[in-house]
Every structure is written in C-alpha cells, then in structure tokens.
Amino acid sequence: MEFPKPGKRRISRRDFLKAGLLGGGATAVAATLAQTSAGATHLHASPIGAQPTPPPDAADDTGHHAAGDDHGGFGTVGQVDPAVNGFDPHVILQDWDFGQVSTLPGGQTLREYRIVAVDKEFEIAPGVVFPGWVYNGRVPGPTLRCVEGDRIRIEFFNGGSHPHTIHFHGIHAASMDGVPGVGPGMIQPGGSTVYEFDAFPFGCHLYHCHATPLKRHIHKGLYGAFIIDPDPARHPAEAAQARSRHHLSPENKDVNEMVMVMNAFDTDFDGENEVYAANTVAFAYMNKPIVIRRDQRQRLYLVNLTEFDLINSFHLHANFFDYYDHGTTLTPTLRTVDTIMQCQAQRGILEFDFKGFEPGHYMFHAHQSEFAELGWMGFFEVQA
Numbered sequence: 001m002e003f004p005k006p007g008k009r010r011i012s013r014r015d016f017l018k019a020g021l022l023g024g025g026a027t028a029v030a031a032t033l034a035q036t037s038a039g040a041t042h043l044h045a046s047p048i049g050a051q052p053t054p055p056p057d058a059a060d061d062t063g064h065h066a067a068g069d070d071h072g073g074f075g076t077v078g079q080v081d082p083a084v085n086g087f088d089p090h091v092i093l094q095d096w097d098f099g100q101v102s103t104l105p106g107g108q109t110l111r112e113y114r115i116v117a118v119d120k121e122f123e124i125a126p127g128v129v130f131p132g133w134v135y136n137g138r139v140p141g142p143t144l145r146c147v148e149g150d151r152i153r154i155e156f157f158n159g160g161s162h163p164h165t166i167h168f169h170g171i172h173a174a175s176m177d178g179v180p181g182v183g184p185g186m187i188q189p190g191g192s193t194v195y196e197f198d199a200f201p202f203g204c205h206l207y208h209c210h211a212t213p214l215k216r217h218i219h220k221g222l223y224g225a226f227i228i229d230p231d232p233a234r235h236p237a238e239a240a241q242a243r244s245r246h247h248l249s250p251e252n253k254d255v256n257e258m259v260m261v262m263n264a265f266d267t268d269f270d271g272e273n274e275v276y277a278a279n280t281v282a283f284a285y286m287n288k289p290i291v292i293r294r295d296q297r298q299r300l301y302l303v304n305l306t307e308f309d310l311i312n313s314f315h316l317h318a319n320f321f322d323y324y325d326h327g328t329t330l331t332p333t334l335r336t337v338d339t340i341m342q343c344q345a346q347r348g349i350l351e352f353d354f355k356g357f358e359p360g361h362y363m364f365h366a367h368q369s370e371f372a373e374l375g376w377m378g379f380f381e382v383q384a
C-alpha cells in the first residue's frame, strides 16, 4: 500500500480507500489529516505503514460493539462524539420540527420556523473535521414537518460569512423561491428575510441554499428534509394510508418513522467526495445499529443531497420494500424492490417490515460499493 507522506495536505478519495481510513484498519491517512485538522480528537492512530491493528472493543452500554469488531472490518476506528458536534445522527432520525403552531383567523394552521445559517466545523468521521455551513447548527438542517395545506412561515437569518438563501422544493410564488435575483434574492451576512407559502403537495421534500456557486453552497451542508403529511380529509379514497402518514393520527403511531439524508463531504475541496454518510457521520449506524421492532411497519423518508456524484442509492439486505417516489402518492410507485437510486434532490418514502424474520443485524447501504466503503453503510438491529 502507498501512504501519503505525513503532513501532505492533498488526499484523494482513492487514498482514503487504499489506506483503509474507514475500513477499520490502518489509519495513516487519518493520522495525516489529524495533524492538519483542528479539533481532531477521536483518532486511534497507527504508525505510518503499520500493519492494520484490530479496533478496540468499543462495547457501549447497550451492548453494541464497534462495527470493525463484530462485522468484518467495515466501520471506523473510534467514534464521532455527538456532544462535540452538537448533533447526533441517531437523534436526527426522528427529530421532527413541527414549528410553532397557531391558527390563522380563517382556520388555517400556521407553522412558524426560525432558521439561522452559520459557519461551523463538525466531525464527519473520527479525526476528520469538515469546515461546513449549517442551518440551525446541524447537518442535515432541521427536518421541517407540516400538513398539506398548512401556512408555512420561515424567518431566515444569515449569521454566516457568505450570502445564503433557502430554496424549498414545493409549490410557492416566484418571490418565495429563494434563488438569486428573484424576490429577496441572496441574503447577505447579517441579513434576514421571511419565506411564506402554503404546504403543497404532500410528500417527502427538501430545502437547500441556492446561492452561487450552487454546488459549493450545497456540499458545505446547507440542506434538510421537508416533509408534508397528507391531509386525510383531502384524500377520502385513500384515507387510511393518508392517516398513517399524518403525524397527529393514532395510525401514525403504529409506524416507526425515520429520515435519512444521504450526503457526502469533499474534505480537500478537489471536487470529489472523500466521506459518505446518511445524516452526515460516516458509519454512524454501523457503529451503533438502528434498533427496530421486527413486527412494526417501518417508514423511511430518504432524501439525496450528495454533491459531485451523479446518483446515490439505498439498498436493504435480506428484505424488500415498497417505494413512493417523492412521497407524493398514497399508493406505492414501486413495489417489492430492494434497491432504489436517486439523483440529487430526488427523494422518496420506503416502507417495509421484518415480520417473520429472525432477529439480528440487517445491513443497508449505498449500492455504489465505493460510497458504502467510505461511510454510507449501516445496520438495522431487528428485535423480536
């Protein structure tokens, strides 16, 4: 194996693969990065050129072990501390932001959100710190959730060092589109604006900064999921499925819902990603699998915000799922598939369960194998 010399700054994604940074083996490249990255504190470094060393037995209080220990060499050595980042991929899975709710004079529900963009460094893999731009201190930004027909009001403040916007995927007026040169356009550092519109259509959507250069503003971390629940009263023919999707209905409580935003990070700004993940932290769901109940219906809101690569994908092991493209229908647009691909901004809803399966660890990952090996891989821990 070839390793970069200590102190060398430019490291390609191939170097990450060759050195096994994310493969649970030797961490020479990570050591190199750690020498140049402030705040890199979680690295278990090996000497340059050393044989791979077994990862430490990192059993946590729930009995989970570091993935490299139990699962054949994938995963990271060490773990990213959510307390240091200020956000936790496991919390993000189900951290819905319903806004501040009130009722307008005409009876319409108003949901008010406040979103602040700031510059922030965060760890995307042990020892790998990314200088990002974030909404409300986290990547992905808050998962905004509402109901079809609600009035949405977002007060946006730019506390960052560059001009930013929020562009929502949904139906709204041109002036509310959050693009340069239209309506309020680019919001300068220290500036603010209000985006307001009615939530249509129901589905699994997203928002992101649309300042230029667009690819830079997206890959730095300014994006999030935007979920509009269907209003069952508007869909009498499919009311049961609409109620299942509506967060205030009893039927919705029977379903275990999660959101995963597929993303990636270009750590050396060469226009290629070095680290891949769902919800930002490489191998977060390998190192600590997502515990689900075997008999419970699972609903996964999946959004792709990967920059630089043309597509990303999700593959579920040992099982199949139904898929609702964009989440804008109440009947599946694909049935009984185990892999789905999405271009950037494409998204959809996966539904599945593990009824009748033996309990255990069931893998999911991008089926671009390179993405999987660079961090976009995890486990459901299916419990009876």
Ligand SMILES: [Cu+2]
Pocket: 163, 164, 165, 209, 210, 211, 217, 218, 222
């Ligand atoms: Cu921006």
